[in-house]
Amino acid sequence: MTALQTGSKWSFYNPVRLVAGGGVLEELLVHLAEGKVLLVTTPGFTKRGFTEKLAGLLEEREIVVLDSVSPNPTIDKLEEDARRLDGQGIRQIIALGGGSAIDSAKVFSFMLAAGREFSLRGHFEEQSPLPDIRPLPLTAIPTTAGTGSEVTPFATIWDLSGEKKYSLSSPRLFARRALLDPKLTLTLPRDLTVVTGLDALSHALESLWNRRANPITRAYALRAAAIALETLPALAIDLKNTELRTKMMEASLLAGLAISGSRTALAHSISYPITARYGMPHGLACSFTLPAILEFNAAVDDGRLLEAARALGFASPGGFVEGIAELFKQLGVRDLLEQYIQGADDLLILVPQMFTPGRADNNLRGLSSAQLREIIGRSLALLKISV
Numbered sequence: 001m002t003a004l005q006t007g008s009k010w011s012f013y014n015p016v017r018l019v020a021g022g023g024v025l026e027e028l029l030v031h032l033a034e035g036k037v038l039l040v041t042t043p044g045f046t047k048r049g050f051t052e053k054l055a056g057l058l059e060e061r062e063i064v065v066l067d068s069v070s071p072n073p074t075i076d077k078l079e080e081d082a083r084r085l086d087g088q089g090i091r092q093i094i095a096l097g098g099g100s101a102i103d104s105a106k107v108f109s110f111m112l113a114a115g116r117e118f119s120l121r122g123h124f125e126e127q128s129p130l131p132d133i134r135p136l137p138l139t140a141i142p143t144t145a146g147t148g149s150e151v152t153p154f155a156t157i158w159d160l161s162g163e164k165k166y167s168l169s170s171p172r173l174f175a176r177r178a179l180l181d182p183k184l185t186l187t188l189p190r191d192l193t194v195v196t197g198l199d200a201l202s203h204a205l206e207s208l209w210n211r212r213a214n215p216i217t218r219a220y221a222l223r224a225a226a227i228a229l230e231t232l233p234a235l236a237i238d239l240k241n242t243e244l245r246t247k248m249m250e251a252s253l254l255a256g257l258a259i260s261g262s263r264t265a266l267a268h269s270i271s272y273p274i275t276a277r278y279g280m281p282h283g284l285a286c287s288f289t290l291p292a293i294l295e296f297n298a299a300v301d302d303g304r305l306l307e308a309a310r311a312l313g314f315a316s317p318g319g320f321v322e323g324i325a326e327l328f329k330q331l332g333v334r335d336l337l338e339q340y341i342q343g344a345d346d347l348l349i350l351v352p353q354m355f356t357p358g359r360a361d362n363n364l365r366g367l368s369s370a371q372l373r374e375i376i377g378r379s380l381a382l383l384k385i386s387v
């Protein structure tokens with residue numbers, strides 16, 4: 001496919017200003033506008049002294065800290081927090097953390113600008129439209145290499161009582177800027193490094209086999225996949241290696257740029273009920289099916305999977321499947337998965353909920369429930385999990 005292929009229409013838009021490199025955090029104040037700042041982060045960052053450090057970098061600036069973000073932010077908690085923050089004169093937001101902190105901050109950037117008449121629950125449950133407003137400017141500072149949320153226009157939100165996942169999605173949700181400092185990922189423990197890295201790999205592959213892919217998203221996705229495949233196994237046994245951390249942050253960024261244009265697809269669609277039911281970390285839930293989905297999609301390959309396989313050093317899509325399965329073996333994906341599920345039945349009961357609109361239908365090849373069950377079975381077989 002050439003970049004300007006005749007007869008094929010596409011567009012790509014990503015307005016996030018990227019400021020990257022070791023130590024960019026120190027320059028935080030230079031990049032901010034005037035006015036009171038809301039810092040959105042997790043209790044862990046406050047405990048480890050990061051909140052205090054950031055407050056110090058903001059010098060005399062007035063700052064409100066919300067450090068109660070937990071994994072998988074819920075509608076109720078976000079609405080409750082937004083009500084509390086409303087009327088405090090907040091002019092801009094800084095998100096420090098992984099996907100949950102950045103996604104929460106995106107929601108606040110919208111809700112605090114929209115005021116009390118906007119209901120997040122109403123938007124999801126009654127399809128009430130997003131108000132036509134300018135969200136508060138957001139500065140995203142990712143501390144994991146995987147989510148890519150700093151460059152996407154989506155926020156994932158959960159209703160855990162109903163085991164439901166929602167996606168807030170609008171070009172107005174893009175962060176104003178992202179500060180990318182790989183040093184912030186140096187203290188991530190092994191399992192978190194692996195599962196967030198797998199999320200980045202999943203974004204790259206889901207963008208490649210996406211019906212909404214275009215030449216720009218493919219270029220980002222292919223490069224992201226190449227870096228992630230090479231870097232992740234090395235990083236998993238050398239966590240303090242700054243060069244590998246830098247490469248993984250680059251892979252995560254490029255994969256995030258890819259899905260900002262294409263969105264994700266089937267592996268993500270499958271993951272949401274699994275995370276809602278079993279609390280399985282997102283990066284694990286959205287990646288363990290990747291080899292089986294690649295194998296499934298290869299049957300209708302329009303040439304892109306063969307091209308990607310060859311570019312990544314495999315002779316064929318089949319070799320690519322084996323390559324990912326081998327990566328999973330090196331990373332111990334089977335052991336990670338068995339912490340959350342006992343076997344196939346735990347997954348198969350969720351099949352009816354695994355068809356997330358706007359995600360499953362992006363997959364290169366359409367599928368039935370029976371085929372989805374086969375993909376689950378094959379995924380476990382490739383991981384040598386007895387079913």
Ligand SMILES: [Fe+2]
Pocket residue numbers: 147199202203268282286
């Ligand atoms: Fe993801």
